[in-house]
Amino acid sequence: MKSMKLFRKSEPGADGAAGDSPTRRSWMERISLGALLASVAGIGTAMVRSLVPNVLYEPSQRFKAGLPDQFPEGATFIEDQRVFIFREQKTFYAISAVCQHLGCTVKLVSLNQPKTVTVDGRPMEEHREFHCPCHGSKYYGNGINYAGPAPRPLTWYRLAVSPDDGQLIVDLSEPVHRDFRLSV
Amino acid sequence: MTTKKSIWEKVLWTWKPATEREAGDSVVRNILLHWFPAKVSRDSLSYSYSFWLGTVSMVLFLLLTLTGMILMFLYVPSVERAYQSIKDLEYVVSFGSFLRAVHRIAAHLMVAVVFLHMVRVFVTAAYRNGTAAGQNRPLNWIVGVVLLLATFLLSFTGYLLPWDQLAYWAITVGTNIASAAPLIGDKIRFLLLGGNQIEQNTLIRFYVLHCFFLPALVLFLFSWHMWRVRKDGGLASVDRLSLKQKSEKTAPVKAKTYSLLGLARGRSVQVETALVDYDRHTVPSSPNLTRRLLVVTVVTLLIVSILAVLVPTPLEAPANPKVTPNPAKAPWYFLWLQELVTDTTIHIGSVTINGALVGGILIPGLLVLAALSWPYFDRTPLNVVGVWFARARTRQNLVFLAVVVLILVLTIVGTFLRGPYWKFYWFWEAWPPVPKNF
Numbered sequence: 355m356k357s358m359k360l361f362r363k364s365e366p367g368a369d370g371a372a373g374d375s376p377t378r379r380s381w382m383e384r385i386s387l388g389a390l391l392a393s394v395a396g397i398g399t400a401m402v403r404s405l406v407p408n409v410l411y412e413p414s415q416r417f418k419a420g421l422p423d424q425f426p427e428g429a430t431f432i433e434d435q436r437v438f439i440f441r442e443q444k445t446f447y448a449i450s451a452v453c454q455h456l457g458c459t460v461k462l463v464s465l466n467q468p469k470t471v472t473v474d475g476r477p478m479e480e481h482r483e484f485h486c487p488c489h490g491s492k493y494y495g496n497g498i499n500y501a502g503p504a505p506r507p508l509t510w511y512r513l514a515v516s517p518d519d520g521q522l523i524v525d526l527s528e529p530v531h532r533d534f535r536l537s538v
Numbered sequence: 539m540t541t542k543k544s545i546w547e548k549v550l551w552t553w554k555p556a557t558e559r560e561a562g563d564s565v566v567r568n569i570l571l572h573w574f575p576a577k578v579s580r581d582s583l584s585y586s587y588s589f590w591l592g593t594v595s596m597v598l599f600l601l602l603t604l605t606g607m608i609l610m611f612l613y614v615p616s617v618e619r620a621y622q623s624i625k626d627l628e629y630v631v632s633f634g635s636f637l638r639a640v641h642r643i644a645a646h647l648m649v650a651v652v653f654l655h656m657v658r659v660f661v662t663a664a665y666r667n668g669t670a671a672g673q674n675r676p677l678n679w680i681v682g683v684v685l686l687l688a689t690f691l692l693s694f695t696g697y698l699l700p701w702d703q704l705a706y707w708a709i710t711v712g713t714n715i716a717s718a719a720p721l722i723g724d725k726i727r728f729l730l731l732g733g734n735q736i737e738q739n740t741l742i743r744f745y746v747l748h749c750f751f752l753p754a755l756v757l758f759l760f761s762w763h764m765w766r767v768r769k770d771g772g773l774a775s776v777d778r779l780s781l782k783q784k785s786e787k788t789a790p791v792k793a794k795t796y797s798l799l800g801l802a803r804g805r806s807v808q809v810e811t812a813l814v815d816y817d818r819h820t821v822p823s824s825p826n827l828t829r830r831l832l833v834v835t836v837v838t839l840l841i842v843s844i845l846a847v848l849v850p851t852p853l854e855a856p857a858n859p860k861v862t863p864n865p866a867k868a869p870w871y872f873l874w875l876q877e878l879v880t881d882t883t884i885h886i887g888s889v890t891i892n893g894a895l896v897g898g899i900l901i902p903g904l905l906v907l908a909a910l911s912w913p914y915f916d917r918t919p920l921n922v923v924g925v926w927f928a929r930a931r932t933r934q935n936l937v938f939l940a941v942v943v944l945i946l947v948l949t950i951v952g953t954f955l956r957g958p959y960w961k962f963y964w965f966w967e968a969w970p971p972v973p974k975n976f
Contacts, residue, residue: 405729405732405743406728406729407732407733407739410733410734411737412733412734412735412737433860433861434859434860436859436860454892455714455879455883455892455893455894456710456711456714456715456879456894457710457711457714458707458710458711458862458866459859459860459861459862460862461862461864485959486862486959486960487862487863487864487865487866487958487959487960488707488711488862488865488866488876488960489876489879489880489893489960490880490959490960490961502880502883502960503879503880503881503882503883503892503893503894504883505883505890505891505892505893506890
């Protein structure tokens with residue numbers, strides 16, 4: 355709005371033209387202002403885009419966690435990747451330790467007495483739960499949220515056996531349903 | 539008239555002006571004082587009207603800039619060395635722990651003082667235009683709200699830098715709140731962190747924001763804030779004074795309404811500020827204002843220094859992505875937000891809205907929006923401007939103070955009443971022991 359006024363400032367007769375019709379001077383004003391805006395937009399885009407990394411030096415989302423035999427019965431916490439791996443004799447599954455509320459690392463709490471809860475319409479006896487230290491979210495042993503601010507269950511990840519050396523492969527980029535079990 | 543001046547007086551200004559001319563000159567001719575008017579009303583110098591809270595925040599900002607510049611020489615913004623350099627600062631560098639404590643205490647105080655300044659401006663209706671021409675106080679209120687937000691961002695970016703547990707988990711929670719924003723949330727988080735994880739990219743980003751961008755923003759907004767105060771004819775208490783004066787049976791104030799030789803529209807600043815009887819109500823800024831400025835500065839520095847010695851500066855364990863402290867708490871001025879994101883996850887049937895969106899984005903966003911637009915809805919009569927708790931504004935003040943009290947209560951709950959797993963414990967209840975391992 356204001357800039358439009360700027361363009362109309364050239365007075366009639368000042369440089370030979372009449373009224374609001376564009377003069378050489380107002381044309382130059384317009385084209386230089388346009389050029390300035392274009393260059394600001396250009397350098398601005400370049401600056402912002404340069405801050406979006408093209409290469410990340412972060413650990414891979416897919417990693418080997420060790421030989422299945424090395425895992426004890428129950429839970430194992432892989433610290434670097436923030437994931438729990440559970441072993442029940444011959445079956446394995448992985449649950450993320452990242453709270454769905456705001457990303458803190460949940461803690462696995464062993465219950466003193468087994469608790470019977472209803473999950474998916476079926477009663478289930480559980481011996482451990484996940485509790486989040488940041489804002490008090492609580493999850494059942496299978497990762498379903500039941501208290502606190504967490505909006506979703508904990509993520510389950512796909513497990514596989516590496517064809518070359520038989521190690522467990524955890525794939526943090528591939529969430530799976532909580533019925534998933536890997537039998538070894 | 540021209541007495542011999544010492545070099546000191548030439549560089550700075552005289553504390554004992556012999557004439558009013560000399561008093562005015564010291565303001566007009568000195569860059570440090572040039573933003574003050576030559577004469578200032580007694581009412582706006584009152585300690586009990588404004589508590590000089592704006593000045594205190596400015597002093598704190600300058601102190602933070604000074605100590606911050608020294609800390610920049612001693613701190614290395616790298617994930618391998620950041621924690622160690624803070625440790626060196628604490629235990630090896632001469633006066634290092636004092637400098638760090640001063641910087642930290644001044645930052646905490648600045649958050650508190652800027653907030654109190656806002657409360658004072660609200661309850662005195664100082665965001666309202668008074669009687670002078672060319673006022674735009676609502677705009678200055680908006681600048682002030684942005685300054686408050688910039689102050690929050692400065693402290694938020696500052697406490698990542700030690701790269702300890704507090705830092706790491708505060709940034710985890712903070713940037714996850716950002717990612718709860720609809721549609722663009724994840725992109726914002728990626729841009730803030732410079733990746734998917736909190737790593738070197740994140741540290742250098744927050745460092746540059748903390749040391750350059752945000753202070754530059756505050757400096758710019760602060761200049762604008764001061765310039766607007768001048769344009770608006772000084773503090774709101776001057777408008778109150780001018781209204782009172784109009785009801786008195788005295789000779790009217792001289793009205794000078796000439797234009798600036800036709801070069802600019804409107805009246806000159808001096809004319810706009812001539813709301814009150816100069817002879818009765820105003821005094822030369824030098825030394826009346828400068829003396830109080832000195833007092834306020836010295837008292838602020840004194841309080842900061844004492845607190846810096848008495849209050850220990852914490853440094854938690856080095857940042858460890860594997861272990862979330864239990865409980866994990868933000869600094870006190872963000873605990874009301876942490877309490878909000880905990881309590882505001884909403885379940886409607888099968889739909890769940892994350893508390894991060896409600897308590898972390900929607901509620902604070904609405905509060906800021908309400909603050910920004912409030913001056914434009916305030917329709918109370920003019921005689922409330924510059925008056926503490928004016929009758930006509932009782933309802934507004936109650937609403938505003940209720941929000942302030944709510945924020946304070948949530949802060950207290952978050953600070954003192956939350957234990958492991960963010961469970962509620964009264965002051966007298968002991969926290970249960972928490973196992974260290976998962």
